[in-house]
Amino acid sequence: MSTSQNWSSSLKFILVAAGSAVGLGNIWKFPQLVAENGGSAFILIYIACILILGIPLLILEFSIGKTSKSNSLDTILHFNKNSFLKHSYLLYIIGAFLLMSFYFIVSGWTLSYFVESITGGISYNPNLENSYYQNVLGSLFSNPKKLILYTLAIILITYYINSKDIQKGIERLNFVLFPVLFLILIILIIKVLTLNNISEGLKFYFYPDFSKVTINTFINALGQTFFSLSLGTGTMIVYSSYLKKEINIIKASIYTSIIGSLVGIFSGLIIIPSLFSFNLPLSGGTGLTFISLPLIFSQIYLGKYLAIIFFFMMLIATITSTISMLETILPYFMKKCNLTRQKSALLISFIVLILSIPNSLSFNVLSNLTLFKLNIFEQVVYLENNILLTLGSLLITIYGIYFIKDTLKAEISNYLSPFIMNLWIFLIKFIIPLIIIVIIIKEIINS
Ligand code: TRP
Numbered sequence: 200m201s202t203s204q205n206w207s208s209s210l211k212f213i214l215v216a217a218g219s220a221v222g223l224g225n226i227w228k229f230p231q232l233v234a235e236n237g238g239s240a241f242i243l244i245y246i247a248c249i250l251i252l253g254i255p256l257l258i259l260e261f262s263i264g265k266t267s268k269s270n271s272l273d274t275i276l277h278f279n280k281n282s283f284l285k286h287s288y289l290l291y292i293i294g295a296f297l298l299m300s301f302y303f304i305v306s307g308w309t310l311s312y313f314v315e316s317i318t319g320g321i322s323y324n325p326n327l328e329n330s331y332y333q334n335v336l337g338s339l340f341s342n343p344k345k346l347i348l349y350t351l352a353i354i355l356i357t358y359y360i361n362s363k364d365i366q367k368g369i370e371r372l373n374f375v376l377f378p379v380l381f382l383i384l385i386i387l388i389i390k391v392l393t394l395n396n397i398s399e400g401l402k403f404y405f406y407p408d409f410s411k412v413t414i415n416t417f418i419n420a421l422g423q424t425f426f427s428l429s430l431g432t433g434t435m436i437v438y439s440s441y442l443k444k445e446i447n448i449i450k451a452s453i454y455t456s457i458i459g460s461l462v463g464i465f466s467g468l469i470i471i472p473s474l475f476s477f478n479l480p481l482s483g484g485t486g487l488t489f490i491s492l493p494l495i496f497s498q499i500y501l502g503k504y505l506a507i508i509f510f511f512m513m514l515i516a517t518i519t520s521t522i523s524m525l526e527t528i529l530p531y532f533m534k535k536c537n538l539t540r541q542k543s544a545l546l547i548s549f550i551v552l553i554l555s556i557p558n559s560l561s562f563n564v565l566s567n568l569t570l571f572k573l574n575i576f577e578q579v580v581y582l583e584n585n586i587l588l589t590l591g592s593l594l595i596t597i598y599g600i601y602f603i604k605d606t607l608k609a610e611i612s613n614y615l616s617p618f619i620m621n622l623w624i625f626l627i628k629f630i631i632p633l634i635i636i637v638i639i640i641k642e643i644i645n646s
Contacts, residue, residue, distance in 0.1 A: 204365050209446050211370050212439075213454045216261075218373040218519030219434055220459035221380070223305055224427040226513050227488045229463035230470040232419050234481045237411030238403045238471075242464060244416060248424040252634065254456050255626045256430050256592055259599050261448040262610045264439030266603070270530040272433050275440065276598055287594055288531075291433035294587040295527045298432060300554035301579050302524065303357075306517040307349030308489060311339055313510035316493075316503065336489045340562040347559050351552060357521045358548040361529060362541040365441060369522050376515045383512040384465045390505060391473050400472025403481075414641070421638060422584055427459050429520070431591030434527045449614040462516070469509075488513075525551075571646065585642050593635045600628045 206212040233241045267275040272291050278284035315335060339346060360368045391397065425431050439448065470488065473495050474481055480491075492509070496502035525547055532543040557565065561575035570578060599607055604624075611620055 204441055205443050206370060206441050206446075207366055209451065211374055212442060212446060213451050213458075214373045214377045215370055215519075215523075216435065216438055216451060216455040217458040218369075218377055219429045219438065219523030220427060220455055220520075221377075221462045222427075222516050222520030223302065223309070223513075224423065225459060225463035226466045226516050227305070229423065229427065230467040231484060231487050232423060233404070233467045234471055234474075234487065235411075236416045236419060237408035239405050240407035240409050240412050241416060241420065242467075243407055244412070244420040245423060245463075246460065248420045249428075249456050249460055251626065252421065252631055253424045253428050253430070254452050255623055255631065256425075256595070257428055257435060257452040257456060258449060258611070258623065259595060259607070259627055260430065260433075260435040261439040261442075261452055262607045263595065263599060263603070264436040265442045265446070265448055266606050266610050267436075267440055270437055270440040271534045272437065272528065272531050273535075275433075275436060276594075278598065278602060284594075284597075288433075290587065290591060290594060292528055292531065294432040294583065294591055295434075295524055296550065296554060297579055297583045297587065299521070299524050299551045301558050301576055301583070302517075303353045303521060303551060304346065304350050304555055304558055304576070306353040306514075306521055307346065307351075308336070308339060309510060309513045309517050310352055311345070311349045312489065312493070313507070313514050316496075316506040316510050319503075335493070336486065343560055343563050346562065347556060350555050350559060353517070353521060354548045354552055354555075356518060357525050358544050360518075360522050361525045361544045364540065365526075369526065372522070373519050376519065380462075380512050380515045383508050384462065384469070387469045387505065387509060387512075388465060390499075391469050391476075394473055394476040394499075396476050397472050400475030403475060404468060404471050418638060418641060421634070422588070425588045425592060426584060427463060428456060429523060431588035431595070432524075432527060433591070434523050436595075437527050437530065438523060447614055448610070586639070589635050589638055589642075593632055593639075596627050596632050596635075600624070 206215060229245075232245075233239070235241075236244075263275065269275055272288045276288045276291075278287060312335075339349075360372055362368070429435055439451075442448070470492055471481070474487075474491055477495050477498060479494065493506060496506040496509070499505060525544060528547060529540065529543050532538060532546055533540060536543070536546065538546065558576045558579060561568065561577075566574055568575060573581060608620070608624075611623065615623065
């Protein structure tokens with residue numbers, strides 16, 4: 200199917216791409232990684248990864264999407280000569296489903312916290328103990344029905360937006376909500392900076408502690424780069440297939456990366472120094488956002504309202520990401536099964552619902568079903584984040600360099616000097632594949 204729809208302007212495209220990039224990865228995962236990996240030492244390594252891998256790969260995905268004449272992944276990746284790679288687009292289809300099968304669940308937690316924060320769960324109480332919020336998350340985990348219903352709500356919201364055409368659905372939503380997200384971040388940062396005893400936390404956050412850096416820090420930073428820029432599942436390729444000719448993809452890649460990184464850094468700035476201010480432990484893991492943060496809100500005057508806007512912001516960030524995941528494979532099913540946009544969105548939503556059920560049950564009914572000490576949910580997250588996303592990026596570099604290099608060069612040379620373009624090709628052809636292969640080998644040894 201050829202693409203008859205377009206994003207209406209360069210700014211709107213950047214907002215849509217940034218909307219996909221900014222999500223739970225930046226708001227929920229990034230602060231955890233900073234806390235566990237030596238404060239800003241991690242931030243510095245992450246920024247280096249964004250520069251060396253993130254931006255070049257984003258340019259690659261954007262240029263593949265923009266120059267392709269289709270928005271369906273199987274026709275975009277036309278590895279014609281080599282029959283083995285011919286079906287490799289299936290990696291992206293499977294990857295997208297696996298990603299949605301757990302990401303929508305965590306988005307559901309976010310929704311439930313947003314609802315809780317309005318209905319009074321997170322109310323002002325300076326003497327509250329940590330265990331209260333452990334119970335909020337705990338009661339969600341132990342109640343499969345509730346977990347699945349919240350996931351279903353996310354699926355329905357996503358379906359509703361994706362079933363409209365892209366300018367009326369995805370584009371409008373990002374255009375309206377993304378500035379709101381930024382505004383909320385700024386309000387929360389100002390609030391945090393005025394808390395008592397904030398200087399120690401700020402020192403931790405901005406003073407790099409390289410003694411905490413290990414090889415795993417680098418692997419985490421790389422994984423976070425792929426995940427936080429939505430690389431490796433074809434999402435950015437499909438999004439950029441709706442680009443008009445005149446749009447500068449280099450600028451778009453740089454802006455998208457800057458916005459994504461900034462949101463991560465801002466979100467860490469909200470969460471980490473305030474832990475210090477309230478003498479809470481840094482080692483939060485999953486609970487950093489879902490247990491420690493609400494506890495902090497409950498001890499701040501008017502914190503109830505801060506909690507509402509925080510979880511609303513997080514909800515915006517996840518919905519603008521979930522719609523990008525659905526969009527990744529929506530045109531493929533339209534074409535393959537000869538469906539309308541609405542019906543294709545409905546079909547995918549239904550499959551996601553079914554796939555998310557075992558993941559939801561792995562917190563309760565199926566919690567004993569483990570392999571290598573990981574439950575089903577953790578297995579799926581591991582497979583997706585540590586293997587499929589990296590393989591997906593490797594595949595893209597192979598496709599770009601060996602199959603459509605001339606088309607890409609023609610597109611890129613409109614915006615880059617020959618020197619920078621050669622540097623880009625060098626990174627894509629040698630450095631990035633090398634790094635990816637090293638990570639994959641390390642993962643195999645680790646497991
Ligand atoms: N980037 C999003 C986040 O940080 C998640 C996301 C959306 C994603 N689309 C993706 C991750 C495609 C990998 C691939 O939360």
